[in-house]
Amino acid sequence: MTMTWRRMGASLLVTVVGTAGLVAAAPGDGATTGAGDGAGGRGGGALVTTWGAADDVAGGTLSDLTVRNVLRTSVGGKDLRIRISNANGDQPLVTDSVYVGRQATGASVLPGSSRRLTFGGSTAVTIPPGAMAISDPLPGAVPALTSLTVSLHVVGTTGVITAHNRAMQHSYKSTSGDHAADESGTAYQTESAAWYFVNAAIVDASQQVxxxxxxxxxxxxxxxxxxxxxxxxxxxxxxxxxxxxxxxxxxxxxxxxxxxxxxxxxxxxxxxxxxxxxxxxxxxxxxxxxxxxxxxxxxxxxxxxxxxxxxxxxxxxxxxxxxxxxxxxxxxxxxxxxxxxxxxxxxxxxxxxxxxxxxxxxxxxxxxxxxxxxxxxxxxxxxxxxxxxxxxxxxxxxxxxxxxxxxxxxxxxxx
Incomplete structure (x- = not known):
C-alpha cells in the first residue's frame, strides 16, 4: 500500500504545571515502559495519548460518591496526565480527590501503587460545563499494556454526566463519600459498564511514538x-x-x-x-x-x-x-x-x-x-x-x- 504523509508539524502539546507522585511497574512485574531514557518533554520526547475514550452522556446523576474507572494503556512512557471531561455537562463538575493506581483485581488497587493527582498544584478542581481539565504530571514510568485505576470523588450532585457508555470494561461506584485513595475495593459495591468523566490518559513518550x-x-x-x-x-x-x-x-x-x-x-x-x-x-x-x-x-x-x-x-x-x-x-x-x-x-x-x-x-x-x-x-x-x-x-x-x-x-x- 502506498500512502502519503501530509503532516508537517509536531504533535499537539499540552502545557501543564506542578508535580505529583509516581506510577510505576511493581517490582518483578516485568512490564516494559515503552519509553527510553531520552523520553520526556525536555529530553526529545512528546506527549501522546496512550488511552482514550469518546465523550457521551450517561443517564441519572451522581451525588457525593467516588467512581473508579479501569483503563488500559497502549504504549508506555512517563509523567502520566489524566484528562477529565465535563464536555456534555450542564453544571460545574467539582472533585476534590482524584487518585491513579495499578489495578489488582476488580475494584481493588495494587498496594502501594496509588498516587494523588493535582491540577495546577491543587487537589481540587472545578470544571465548567463544556470544559475539560488536564492533571499535573505524575513523575515516573508508566508501563505499556497495563490496567490503571482512576478514582474520582464527586463533590455535591452532578447534573448531566459526561461518560462513555458500553465500555466493555467494568467501572465501579462507591458508597457515599470519598474513597478515591482506598486500595481495597470494599466500598465499591456497584458495577457499571461506563467510564465516568475520564477521556484520555497522556504520557511523555519517545519522540518517534x-x-x-x-x-x-x-x-x-x-x-x-x-x-x-x-x-x-x-x-x-x-x-x-x-x-x-x-x-x-x-x-x-x-x-x-x-x-x-x-x-x-x-x-x-x-x-x-x-x-x-x-x-x-x-x-x-x-x-x-x-x-x-x-x-x-x-x-x-x-x-x-x-x-x-x-x-x-x-x-x-x-x-x-x-x-x-x-x-x-x-x-x-x-x-x-x-x-x-x-x-x-x-x-x-x-x-x-x-x-x-x-x-x-x-x-x-x-x-x-x-x-x-x-x-x-x-x-x-x-x-x-x-x-x-x-x-x-x-x-x-x-x-x-x-x-x-x-x-x-x-x-x-x-x-
Whole structure:
C-alpha cells in the first residue's frame, strides 16, 4: 500500500504545571515502559495519548460518591496526565480527590501503587460545563499494556454526566463519600459498564511514538467482545505495536461510540453520541499526539437511510478537516451486516458502493480492509460464522482478533 504523509508539524502539546507522585511497574512485574531514557518533554520526547475514550452522556446523576474507572494503556512512557471531561455537562463538575493506581483485581488497587493527582498544584478542581481539565504530571514510568485505576470523588450532585457508555470494561461506584485513595475495593459495591468523566490518559513518550485514533461506532467500541478482557480490535492493534522496536510503535486511542453515525446525532442521555463530524475536534484532534485517524463508521448511517452520495460527502468532510489539521486519515471498509437487523438488499448495495469508494478513490491516505478480514467467503454479505457475535453485525472476540490484525502497522504511520 502506498500512502502519503501530509503532516508537517509536531504533535499537539499540552502545557501543564506542578508535580505529583509516581506510577510505576511493581517490582518483578516485568512490564516494559515503552519509553527510553531520552523520553520526556525536555529530553526529545512528546506527549501522546496512550488511552482514550469518546465523550457521551450517561443517564441519572451522581451525588457525593467516588467512581473508579479501569483503563488500559497502549504504549508506555512517563509523567502520566489524566484528562477529565465535563464536555456534555450542564453544571460545574467539582472533585476534590482524584487518585491513579495499578489495578489488582476488580475494584481493588495494587498496594502501594496509588498516587494523588493535582491540577495546577491543587487537589481540587472545578470544571465548567463544556470544559475539560488536564492533571499535573505524575513523575515516573508508566508501563505499556497495563490496567490503571482512576478514582474520582464527586463533590455535591452532578447534573448531566459526561461518560462513555458500553465500555466493555467494568467501572465501579462507591458508597457515599470519598474513597478515591482506598486500595481495597470494599466500598465499591456497584458495577457499571461506563467510564465516568475520564477521556484520555497522556504520557511523555519517545519522540518517534505518536497516536492512532480509531473513530467509529459500536464495532470500534467492540460491543460483542468479552467484558474486562481487552479484546477490542483496537486493543489487538495496540498489542501488535507493543511487540515492535520502539521507533515503530504507535499508541492507540479508541474513539468509538455505540450507535454513532458519521452524519447525524447529538449527545444526550441514551443517545449514540454526537456525530463523527460534530465530535471530530473534541474527541480526536485535541488529544495529544494524534497523528493518524482510522475511520470505521457508516453502517448506522446506512441503517438510518443515508445514500451512498451522502455518506461519501461526510467522509470527504472528515478527510478535509483531518488534513487541514496536519494529520492523516485512513479509511476502514465497512464490515458485513448480512443476517443482521440492518440488512436489506438496498442497504447492502450502499455498503458495497461505499466500500468501493474507500478502497479505490485514493482520497483517504490509506485503507484498512476490515470487510475482507471478516466476511464469509461463501457469502460476502455476511460475517464469517466463526466471527459472528450472534447478531450478524458485531464481531465476537475472534472477529475482533481478525480485525486487529488487518491494518498494516507501518502504513498507519502515514510515511
Amino acid at each position: 505518536e497516536t492512532v485514533a480509531t473513530l467509529g461506532d459500536s464495532i470500534t467500541s467492540s460491543v460483542g467482545t468479552t467484558i474486562d478482557t481487552n479484546r477490542r480490535w483496537p486493543d489487538i492493534l495496540a498489542g501488535r505495536y507493543a511487540k515492535l522496536p520502539e521507533p515503530r510503535r504507535l499508541a492507540i486511542s479508541n474513539e468509538g461510540i455505540s450507535g454513532n453515525r458519521v452524519l447525524g446525532g447529538v449527545a444526550k442521555a441514551g443517545s449514540a453520541g454526537a456525530s463523527a463530524l460534530a465530535r471530530l475536534d473534541k474527541d480526536v484532534l485535541t488529544k495529544p499526539g494524534v497523528r493518524t485517524v482510522l475511520v470505521l463508521e457508516g453502517i448506522n448511517d446506512i441503517y438510518a437511510g443515508a445514500t451512498t452520495g451522502q455518506l461519501i460527502s461526510g467522509y470527504r468532510q472528515l478527510i478535509a478537516r483531518v488534513h487541514a489539521a496536519g494529520r492523516c486519515i485512513v479509511g476502514g471498509t465497512l464490515t458485513p451486516m448480512g443476517s443482521s437487523f440492518v440488512y436489506t438488499p438496498e442497504k447492502e448495495a450502499v455498503r458495497q458502493a461505499v466500500n468501493t469508494f474507500i478502497r479505490t478513490s485514493r482520497e483517504f491516505d490509506g485503507v484498512a480492509d476490515f470487510d475482507a478480514a471478516t466476511r464469509d467467503p461463501a457469502d460476502p454479505s455476511r460475517l464469517a460464522p466463526a466471527y459472528d457475535g450472534g447478531d450478524g453485525l458485531h464481531p465476537n472476540d475472534a472477529g475482533n482478533q481478525a480485525m486487529g490484525q488487518a491494518p498494516n502497522l507501518d502504513s498507519l504511520r502515514c510515511k
